[in-house]
Amino acid sequence: MILRTHYSGDINAELDGKEVILTGFAHEMRDLGGIAFLVLRDRKGLAQVTLVKKLLGKEMFKSARSISRESVVMVRGNVKAEAKAPRGYEILPTEIQVLNAAQVPLPLDPTEKVECELDTRLDARFMDIRRPSVLAAFEIESAVLQSLRSYFYQKGVTEVFTPKIVAAATEGGTDLFPISYFEKEAFLNQSPQLYKQMLMSAGMDRVFEIGPIFRAEEHDTRRHLNEAISIDIEFSFVDDKDVMEILEEAVAGAYRYVAENCRYQLEVLGLDLQVPKLPFKRITYSEALELAAEKAGVKMQWGDDLDTETERFLGETIGEHYFLTDWPSSIKPYYTLPYEDRPEVCRGFDLMHPRMELASGAQRVHDYSQLVERIKGKGLDPDGFEFYLNAFRYGMPPHAGWGLGLSRLVMTMLKLENIRDAVLFPRDRRRLVP
RNA sequence: GUCCGGAUGGUGUAGUGGCCCAUCAUGAAAGCCUGUCGAGCUUUCGACCCGGGUUCGAAUCCCGGUCCGGGCGCCA
Numbered sequence: 001m002i003l004r005t006h007y008s009g010d011i012n013a014e015l016d017g018k019e020v021i022l023t024g025f026a027h028e029m030r031d032l033g034g035i036a037f038l039v040l041r042d043r044k045g046l047a048q049v050t051l052v053k054k055l056l057g058k059e060m061f062k063s064a065r066s067i068s069r070e071s072v073v074m075v076r077g078n079v080k081a082e083a084k085a086p087r088g089y090e091i092l093p094t095e096i097q098v099l100n101a102a103q104v105p106l107p108l109d110p111t112e113k114v115e116c117e118l119d120t121r122l123d124a125r126f127m128d129i130r131r132p133s134v135l136a137a138f139e140i141e142s143a144v145l146q147s148l149r150s151y152f153y154q155k156g157v158t159e160v161f162t163p164k165i166v167a168a169a170t171e172g173g174t175d176l177f178p179i180s181y182f183e184k185e186a187f188l189n190q191s192p193q194l195y196k197q198m199l200m201s202a203g204m205d206r207v208f209e210i211g212p213i214f215r216a217e218e219h220d221t222r223r224h225l226n227e228a229i230s231i232d233i234e235f236s237f238v239d240d241k242d243v244m245e246i247l248e249e250a251v252a253g254a255y256r257y258v259a260e261n262c263r264y265q266l267e268v269l270g271l272d273l274q275v276p277k278l279p280f281k282r283i284t285y286s287e288a289l290e291l292a293a294e295k296a297g298v299k300m301q302w303g304d305d306l307d308t309e310t311e312r313f314l315g316e317t318i319g320e321h322y323f324l325t326d327w328p329s330s331i332k333p334y335y336t337l338p339y340e341d342r343p344e345v346c347r348g349f350d351l352m353h354p355r356m357e358l359a360s361g362a363q364r365v366h367d368y369s370q371l372v373e374r375i376k377g378k379g380l381d382p383d384g385f386e387f388y389l390n391a392f393r394y395g396m397p398p399h400a401g402w403g404l405g406l407s408r409l410v411m412t413m414l415k416l417e418n419i420r421d422a423v424l425f426p427r428d429r430r431r432l433v434p
Numbered sequence: 435g436u437c438c439g440g441a442u443g444g445u446g447u448a449g450u451g452g453c454c455c456a457u458c459a460u461g462a463a464a465g466c467c468u469g470u471c472g473a474g475c476u477u478u479c480g481a482c483c484c485g486g487g488u489u490c491g492a493a494u495c496c497c498g499g500u501c502c503g504g505g506c507g508c509c510a
Contacts, residue, residue: 054468
């Protein structure tokens with residue numbers, strides 16, 4: 001039993017005279033006395049239901065015009081082409097049922113006439129998402145995922161899931177959330193990194209995973225969350241340059257897919273989406289440092305991680321997506337492969353949007369002894385990595401991969417101010433509910 | 435963690451010592467209106483984050499707390 005024949009957005013004047021059943025929320029009511037207009041909203045748009053007192057009779061007219069905003073209603077009626085109606089059609093109802101009445105007052109205004117603060121919106125997120133521009137962002141996020149998945153499948157990549165509950169801090173540095181796992185202590189995984197590498201040793205050759213990652217860092221910015229969705233790939237028998245091409249194609253492909261398939265949502269958001277041009281610029285870490293020193297007088301030592309100021313300067317100067325490559329080995333993780341002829345530089349890269357980092361990846365170390373040395377060099381204990389290191393002892397193909405933040409991709413694509421706008425129920429330093 | 439800013443009806447706001455039993459918009463309730471499309475008009479309802487202090491008088495100034503926003507830090 002499906003309680004509708006059409007979505008509002010699917011109706012057009014060509015259905016003139018046809019009976020339809022629409023279900024959705026009572027968006028607003030404009031009552032002119034002898035005639036009233038009930039605007040019904042569902043996820044594809046708005047439909048005007050015209051209530052004419054003479055046609056409906058006093059009783060039905062009276063009860064229909066008293067429907068509270070945001071109540072869930074079902075309308076059965078006939079489509080009528082009508083020049084005076086928005087979008088050229090209206091519904092003349094024969095039956096109106098309130099399936100579930102909404103209480104008043106509402107926690108926020110779903111018609112978006114009145115502004116609403118982020119905190120208020122997140123507290124009443126279920127209703128916030130009823131706002132068309134909020135919903136549009138999440139529908140676009142779904143389209144981005146669809147685009148990425150189909151791109152990976154077309155490239156012959158196998159989709160996998162790796163554990164989110166893990167035994168130990170796998171990479172050092174970042175803080176993990178401890179959880180209780182029967183009689184043991186366990187953690188929420190910060191990244192699928194070690195597992196996707198192990199799958200290279202397993203001969204899976206090309207894998208991708210889209211799933212949650214958890215960071216217990218106490219950061220407090222518009223672009224960080226403690227739970228995020230990461231898009232990860234790992235390919236065998238390729239190098240860093242190859243996976244950078246995969247990355248830029250995946251990102252540009254997502255833009256293209258959204259531009260072609262999410263016209264309604266982009267219109268709701270008032271966006272004219274420009275598909276980024278390929279290939280993205282490649283800038284080495286050293287070049288970035290020089291650029292920042294020359295033009296902005298930013299003084300950073302070679303080997304320092306780029307601070308926010310430098311990152312922002314580079315973004316403004318370059319003005320489009322770009323890769324930062326050839327990082328100092330000292331500031332990239334142990335699994336990043338150093339260049340053979342100059343080991344102080346490594347084959348790690350970041351994909352940058354002018355506003356922020358979107359992804360990072362690398363050619364990986366695949367030699368067991370070298371990996372052990374790199375782990376030691378970072379001040380970590382190889383014993384803690386035994387389950388991981390074992391995969392390097394019996395034939396590990398050379399491999400490379402990256403991890404891309406889904407919410408950051410959507411946030412930058414849609415020019416959202418805060419990453420919380422790109423996550424349904426964000427988890428940050430303070431927010432655990434809803 | 436730190437620096438800056440903020441907290442006023444359900445929502446978004448105005449108000450920096452008396453003009454405020456608090457402004458405007460939206461909303462809610464009632465009424466008028468047959469083509470609205472942010473409909474219009476009339477009436478009504480609904481708020482100064484918590485605690486302490488200064489003062490004849492505090493939404494407004496001071497102290498403490500809580501919460502929120504933004505920047506930085508942190509972010510393999």
